[in-house]
Amino acid sequence: MAGGPAPGRSLAGRRVLLGVTGGIAAYKAASLARLLSAAGADVRVVMTPAASRFVGPDTFAALTRNPVHQDVFEATDRVLHVRLAREADAAVVAPATANVLAKLALGLADDLLTSILLEARCPLVLAPAMHTGMWTHPSTQANVAALAARGAIVVGPGEGPLAAGDEGVGRMAEPEEILRAVEAALGSPGAGDLAGVRVLVTAGPTHEPIDAVRFIGNRSSGKMGFTVAAEAARRGASVTLVSGPVPLPDPQGVAVVRVETAAEMFEAVTARAEASDLVVMAAAVADFRPGEVHPGKIKKGDGPPQLALEPTPDILSGLGAAKGSGQVLVGFAAETEDLEAEARRKLKAKNLDLIVANEVGRPGTGFGADTNRAAIVGRGEEGTPLREWTKVELAAAILDRAAGLLAAARAAAGSTV
Ligand SMILES: Cc1cc2nc3c(=O)[nH]c(=O)nc-3n(C[C@H](O)[C@H](O)[C@H](O)COP(=O)(O)O)c2cc1C
Numbered sequence: 546m547a548g549g550p551a552p553g554r555s556l557a558g559r560r561v562l563l564g565v566t567g568g569i570a571a572y573k574a575a576s577l578a579r580l581l582s583a584a585g586a587d588v589r590v591v592m593t594p595a596a597s598r599f600v601g602p603d604t605f606a607a608l609t610r611n612p613v614h615q616d617v618f619e620a621t622d623r624v625l626h627v628r629l630a631r632e633a634d635a636a637v638v639a640p641a642t643a644n645v646l647a648k649l650a651l652g653l654a655d656d657l658l659t660s661i662l663l664e665a666r667c668p669l670v671l672a673p674a675m676h677t678g679m680w681t682h683p684s685t686q687a688n689v690a691a692l693a694a695r696g697a698i699v700v701g702p703g704e705g706p707l708a709a710g711d712e713g714v715g716r717m718a719e720p721e722e723i724l725r726a727v728e729a730a731l732g733s734p735g736a737g738d739l740a741g742v743r744v745l746v747t748a749g750p751t752h753e754p755i756d757a758v759r760f761i762g763n764r765s766s767g768k769m770g771f772t773v774a775a776e777a778a779r780r781g782a783s784v785t786l787v788s789g790p791v792p793l794p795d796p797q798g799v800a801v802v803r804v805e806t807a808a809e810m811f812e813a814v815t816a817r818a819e820a821s822d823l824v825v826m827a828a829a830v831a832d833f834r835p836g837e838v839h840p841g842k843i844k845k846g847d848g849p850p851q852l853a854l855e856p857t858p859d860i861l862s863g864l865g866a867a868k869g870s871g872q873v874l875v876g877f878a879a880e881t882e883d884l885e886a887e888a889r890r891k892l893k894a895k896n897l898d899l900i901v902a903n904e905v906g907r908p909g910t911g912f913g914a915d916t917n918r919a920a921i922v923g924r925g926e927e928g929t930p931l932r933e934w935t936k937v938e939l940a941a942a943i944l945d946r947a948a949g950l951l952a953a954a955r956a957a958a959g960s961t962v
Contacts, residue, residue, distance in 0.1 A: 745825070
């Protein structure tokens with residue numbers, strides 16, 4: 546945006562201390578080091594002895610172009626832990642083991658990382674990662690609560706595959722999410738840039754009932770819309786999320802309205818759209834529904850039912866037609882072919898300001914996946930080329946663009962008064 550740094554250089558000139566501890570997710574700290582460096586930060590990596598059992602210091606040295614420190618007794622001109630603590634603008638520990646969380650909560654300083662963090666007074670971001678039992682243990686929970694109460698910013702953990710083939714809560718937050726937390730902790734541009742903006746987001750599929758127990762649905766997981774809502778809230782917006790049936794928890798700081806059918810989503814969205822500055826329609830709303838819903842359960846013995854389908858209300862077109870000046874409307878086009886042409890057609894036909902052309906139907910992208918192959922297309926311009934994004938990256942890019950459009954729309958509205 547005008548006056549801000551070039552996109553992607555949000556941490557230019559900032560010194561970030563990255564503490565890596567001995568968990569299986571240590572390999573993902575390499576991606577975080579790369580992201581922090583790419584955002585312009587001067588990254589200093591400190592590893593615990595256990596961390597170097599999982600990933601080598603040379604990886605971090607190469608990614609950050611700085612020496613990696615591991616030893617509190619390393620000979621330097623000044624006492625190393627004091628120097629590194631004072632130089633850091635922010636510290637992030639990713640992954641943060643149960644052990645390091647316990648040590649930080651107690652104020653132990655028996656290695657270089659914990660000695661630095663006891664001396665440091667800069668913002669501290671922690672990304673816990675461990676098996677579910679370790680995470681849910683009352684000791685770990687009490688330690689995390691104590692650290693959070695002292696101002697530490699705790700990101701994650703999320704739910705998903707863990708080490709040793711297990712699954713559950715304890716998976717380290719994705720590096721992009723941790724980067725956003727560091728940016729927010731440093732008050733970097735991007736953080737807080739949507740303060741005062743009212744954002745309405747839709748997410749997930751809709752379920753269109755056939756009878757008392759069956760429905761027509763689709764494979765949308767809701768992750769994209771939930772990520773946009775969480776990111777908008779993090780950036781200071783006041784966010785309402787209207788979601789179809791998905792098992793995702795409410796994002797922090799977001800008002801969530803849960804609906805089932807396209808008709809309910811239509812109601813919930815149209816009731817709130819006028820009072821919104823930015824509407825992001827990421828839901829995969831059913832285009833058709835059964836014309837009649839059988840009141841009980843259709844019996845198998847009655848043979849296959851004939852389902853006559855009827856169209857559902859087109860929420861996006863309705864919003865486009867009613868769009869007020871100064872309002873920004875973002876749609877998604879989930880397509881299997883002819884992506885950009887189809888996206889441009891919808892952009893125009895539905896009076897949108899931005900459309901995210903989203904490739905679906907290929908394994909690993911789109912519905913249900915953590916990545917999207919997508920292009921963001923605006924009016925009267927070349928779209929960003931079709932490429933792979935994590936959902937966090939894509940959400941941030943959509944909101945960057947929308948924030949620019951909102952600022953321009955406000956300026957235009959102001960100049961006509
Ligand atoms: C294969 C393996 C994986 C481990 N993964 C984790 C983990 O994800 N989270 C955790 O808290 N501890 C994990 N541990 C245990 C820690 O490595 C151990 O508690 C260690 O003392 C942590 O040291 P640090 O906190 O100083 O890095 C793992 C251990 C092994 C051998």
